[in-house]
Amino acid sequence: MSKGLLIVLSGPSGVGKGTVCSALRKRLPGLVYSVSATTRSPRSGEQHGVNYFFKSQEEFRDMIANDQLLEYAQYVENFYGTPRDFVEQTIEAGNDIILEIEVQGALKVKQTFPDGVFIFLTPPSLKELKDRIVGRGTETESVIHDRLSIAEEEIALMRHYDYAVVNDEVDRACMRIESIIVAEHCRIAK
C-alpha cells in the first residue's frame, strides 16, 4: 500500500489559512487534520483532541525534550506544536493529512518530511493583505505596520514551498488545493 500525502498549508498571517483549511475539510471529509498541541487554556466550546491537544507547560516541555513534536513555537507565554506520532501514523496507514501551520513551522516540518507537499497560500496582492489586517479593526497603526513587515518577510520564504495558491476566493483556493492533491497522487517518485 502506498503512503498518504503530508500536506502543509501555510502562508502569511492574515491570508486566511484557517478559513481555507476549514472549507477544504468540509469538501474532503477523508482528509485527516493534524491537531496541534498547545499550552493555552481551552476557549469556550473547544474540545481536547478536536481543536487542540491541551497540555500543561511541563507536558509540553517533555514533548519537546523527547522529540515528539515536528515543529513548535511560542507566542506570548503559550506554546503551540505539531505532534509527530499522529502525522507519521496517518501517512503510514495510507491516509492524507493536512497541517495548517505558520511559515517558519512549515519549514521545520520540511526538514523531517522533504517529500511533503508544501502549499503557500498567498493574498491576491500585498494591498489586499493589508486591507484584511486593517479590516479586523482592532489593531493600532503600529501593530498593523509590524504585522505587514512580518507578512512581507514570510512571503519572501515562499520560494521554499512547492506550490503557491492565491486565496482570491475560498472556493477557488480549495479547488486549486484539491487539484494539487490529485496531481500529487499521480506523481512518479524520483
Next chain:
Amino acid sequence: MSKGLLIVLSGPSGVGKGTVCSALRKRLPGLVYSVSATTRSPRSGEQHGVNYFFKSQEEFRDMIANDQLLEYAQYVENFYGTPRDFVEQTIEAGNDIILEIEVQGALKVKQTFPDGVFIFLTPPSLKELKDRIVGRGTETESVIHDRLSIAEEEIALMRHYDYAVVNDEVDRACMRIESIIVAEHCRIAK
C-alpha cells in the same frame, strides 16, 4: 507574462492516448494541440494543419536537417514528427500546449524541455492492455506478442516521467490530467 505549459501525453501503444487527448481537448477548449508533421498521405477527411501537416519526404528531411523538429520517428516508410516553432511560439505567448506522442519521442522532447509536464498514461493492468490489443481483433498471435513486449518496454520508461495517470475511464483520466494542469500552474519554479 508567464509562459504556458508544455504538456506531453504519452504511454504505451494501445493505452488510449488518442481517445483521452480528444476528450481532453473538448473539455479544455483553450488548450492548444500540437499538430504533427507527417509524410504519409492524408486519409479521407483529414485536413492539413488540423490533423497533420502533410509533407513530402524531401520537405520532411529538410525539417530534420534544419533542426525544425523536437522529435521524429519513422514507421514503415513514413515519417512523423513534432514541429518545434509552433510549440515554442505557443508557450512563449503564455498558452498551454499538449503533445500526444510515443514514449521514445516524449523522452527526446524532454531533452529540449526538461521543465515540460510529462504524463504517462497507463493501463489499469498489463492484462487490460493485452485485452485492448487483442480486442482490436485484427492481429495475429505473433503481432500481439510483439506489441505486448514493446508495451512492457515502454512501461519500463515510465520512471522518466513526472506523472502516471491510470486510464481506467476516459473521464476519470481527463479529470486527473486537468488537476495536474491546475497544480502545475500553481507550482513554484525552483
